[in-house]
Amino acid sequence: MTYFTTIQRTHSNARISKIVRHGGLVYLCGQTAKGSPSADAGIAEQTAEVLARVDALLAEAGSDRSRILTTTIYLRDIAADFAGMNAVWEAWLADRKAIAPARTTVQAALATASLRVEMTVVAIENERSPNPQGS
Amino acid sequence: MTYFTTIQRTHSNARISKIVRHGGLVYLCGQTAKGSPSADAGIAEQTAEVLARVDALLAEAGSDRSRILTTTIYLRDIAADFAGMNAVWEAWLADRKAIAPARTTVQAALATASLRVEMTVVAIENERSPNPQGS
Amino acid sequence: MTYFTTIQRTHSNARISKIVRHGGLVYLCGQTAKGSPSADAGIAEQTAEVLARVDALLAEAGSDRSRILTTTIYLRDIAADFAGMNAVWEAWLADRKAIAPARTTVQAALATASLRVEMTVVAIENERSPNPQGS
Numbered sequence: 001m002t003y004f005t006t007i008q009r010t011h012s013n014a015r016i017s018k019i020v021r022h023g024g025l026v027y028l029c030g031q032t033a034k035g036s037p038s039a040d041a042g043i044a045e046q047t048a049e050v051l052a053r054v055d056a057l058l059a060e061a062g063s064d065r066s067r068i069l070t071t072t073i074y075l076r077d078i079a080a081d082f083a084g085m086n087a088v089w090e091a092w093l094a095d096r097k098a099i100a101p102a103r104t105t106v107q108a109a110l111a112t113a114s115l116r117v118e119m120t121v122v123a124i125e126n127e128r129s130p131n132p133q134g135s
Numbered sequence: 136m137t138y139f140t141t142i143q144r145t146h147s148n149a150r151i152s153k154i155v156r157h158g159g160l161v162y163l164c165g166q167t168a169k170g171s172p173s174a175d176a177g178i179a180e181q182t183a184e185v186l187a188r189v190d191a192l193l194a195e196a197g198s199d200r201s202r203i204l205t206t207t208i209y210l211r212d213i214a215a216d217f218a219g220m221n222a223v224w225e226a227w228l229a230d231r232k233a234i235a236p237a238r239t240t241v242q243a244a245l246a247t248a249s250l251r252v253e254m255t256v257v258a259i260e261n262e263r264s265p266n267p268q269g270s
Numbered sequence: 271m272t273y274f275t276t277i278q279r280t281h282s283n284a285r286i287s288k289i290v291r292h293g294g295l296v297y298l299c300g301q302t303a304k305g306s307p308s309a310d311a312g313i314a315e316q317t318a319e320v321l322a323r324v325d326a327l328l329a330e331a332g333s334d335r336s337r338i339l340t341t342t343i344y345l346r347d348i349a350a351d352f353a354g355m356n357a358v359w360e361a362w363l364a365d366r367k368a369i370a371p372a373r374t375t376v377q378a379a380l381a382t383a384s385l386r387v388e389m390t391v392v393a394i395e396n397e398r399s400p401n402p403q404g405s
Contacts (some may be wrong), residue, residue, distance in 0.1 A: 005337065006397060012368045014360045020339050020372040022394060023294065024158065027340045030374030067140060069155050070162045072255070074376045078244055090149045098147045102155040104165030104255045106209045107244035109348055109377035120342070120374045124157060127141060159293065202275065204290050205297045207390070213379055225284045233282045237290040239300030239390045241344045242379035259292060262276060 010060065019061050021125065026061040028054065028121045030074075037114045043075075043084035046116045051092045054121055063123040065092065068101040072120040078107035081116055145195065154196050156260065160204075161196040163189065163256045172249045178210075178219035181251045186227045189256055198258045200227065203236040207255040213242035216251055280330065289331050291395065295339075296331040298324065298391045307384045313345075313354035316386045321362045324391055333393040335362065338371040342390040348377035351386055 011018035020027040031053050033046040051065075058064050073089075075081045082105065093100055101121075110118050146153035155162040166188045168181040186200075193199050208224075210216045217240065228235050236256075245253050281288035290297040301323045303316040321335075328334050343359075345351045352375065363370050371391075380388050 005394075007337065007339065007394065009368060009370070012370050014363060015356060015370055016373045017368075017370045018372070022339055027372040029372040030376070067142065069142065069157055070257075072374070074374075078246060079248070082246055086150060093149060098144060098152075100144070100147050100150055100152045102153070102162040102164040103151045104207070104209075104253065105246060106165070106253065111348060111352055111375060113349065118374065118376065122340075124140075124142065202277065204277065204292055205392075213381060214383070217381055221285060228284060233279060233287075235279070235282050235285055235287045237288070237297040237299040238286045239342070239344075239388065240381060241300070241388065259275075259277065 019057055021061055024125050025069075026058065026063045026123045026125055028057050028061075028123075030118045030120045031057070032110060032112075032115045032118045037116075041114065041116075043081040043116050044088050047085045047088040050117055050119050051088065054119065058121070058123055061123075062126045064126070066096050066099040067126065068099075068121055068123045070102045070122045071104075073103065073105040074108040074110060074118045074120075075105065076107070076109055076116045078105070085117055154192055156196055159260050161193065161198045161256075161258045161260055163192050163196075163258075165209075165253045165255050166192070167245060167247075167250045167253045172251075176249065176251070178216040178251050179223050182220045182223040185252055185254050186223065189254065193256070193258055196258075197261045199261070201231050201234040202261065203234075203256055203258045205237045205257045206239075208238065208240040209243040209245060209253045209255075210240065211242070211244055211251045213240070220252055289327055291331055294395050296328065296333045296391075296393045296395055298327050298331075298393075300344075300388045300390050301327070302380060302382075302385045302388045307386075311384065311386075313351040313386050314358050317355045317358040320387055320389050321358065324389065328391070328393055331393070332396045334396070336366050336369040337396065338369075338391055338393045340372045340392045341374075343373065343375040344378040344380060344388045344390075345375065346377070346379055346386045348375070355387055 008021040009017035016029050031050045033049040143156040144152040151164050166185045168184040278291040279287040286299050288299050301320045303319040
């Protein structure tokens with residue numbers, strides 16, 4: 001049987017694809033700090049690493065942080081880490097004006113006990129201006 | 136560089152946009168009761184407030200509760216509050232026939248300890264009938 | 271007032287639609303083992319049941335497991351059940367090459383205490399090859 005699909009998957013293994021693209025949208029798998037961070041890797045450090053990985057995957061998919069539609073953020077300890085995560089998040093968004101996505105942040109334990117934050121991102125692919133020179 | 140996007144964001148600040156619209160879809164940020172509800176604001180009261188805010192944001196985005204595709208519901212205490220949330224939820228949907236979205240409900244602690252419920256909603260923009268008078 | 275929508279809902283009740291279709295996408299409500307599994311229904315058994323229900327609903331919606339864009343997986347006890355869930359998940363995906371979706375897995379208590387796993391799936395409807403015989 002001929003297998004046909006318009007879904008584009010990148011960095012696929014038996015369990016997960018890091019990037020899935022379809023219909024002009026880019027879906028990233030949940031992003032965490034790599035492997036098992038040391039127990040004392042703080043929320044600022046882990047959030048920065050997560051966002052760097054989001055940047056890299058979005059770039060690969062022809063998108064960028066200004067094109068995120070939604071982000072779901074999971075924090076292992078929301079009371080302890082909400083403010084610390086937000087400080088890094090807001091600095092990351094601040095390079096451009098008003099690009100914040102629709103966001104939901106809740107508490108959840110993650111796959112490895114040392115992980116403090118995980119983010120699930122849906123973005124759009126890069127759009128070219130119909131009139132790039134302006135008028 | 137010319138910055139161009141077809142993403143429309145409303146009520147944006149440094150952290151979040153309450154409404155993001157793209158491709159005919161409306162994405163709301165996670166909705167909770169406002170600020171820090173008093174510790175004894177029950178699940179019925181908080182659910183009603185969340186749904187009123189969903190109504191208001193969807194109206195602003197040219198949508199309404201009959202056009203929701205998916206809702207993710209987070210409850211701080213699912214054993215205690217599942218039934219109470221559902222009673223208000225079902226009454227809210229009951230104004231129209233068969234409009235219930237695909238829904239997922241799980242337990243999660245939320246950004247403020249007094250919050251009992253948060254909802255993430257994806258809807259479609261209002262559609263005009265191709266034949267509004269019927270035939 | 272004439273009510274018009276292009277949203278297609280299946281298995282709808284006052285609370286939920288099991289399948290929602292719109293714009294070529296299929297949204298399933300959170301899938302769990304049926305009813306209240308016995309307290310000793312293990313993670314392998316529950317994961318297999320969840321995936322069988324996903325298969326059945328996707329088939330009804332004109333889709334299948336090779337057309338899933340994203341899956342969010344909630345485990346009641348991620349430390350205990352992550353490996354067991356993954357074993358069943360990977361076997362389920364292994365019938366075809368490289369079909370893994372963008373996935374996020376977090377810990378969350380579910381609607382019934384005996385439930386160990388819940389999955390939320392977004393897929394695309396079946397596509398016909400523009401050139402089904404190959405060339």
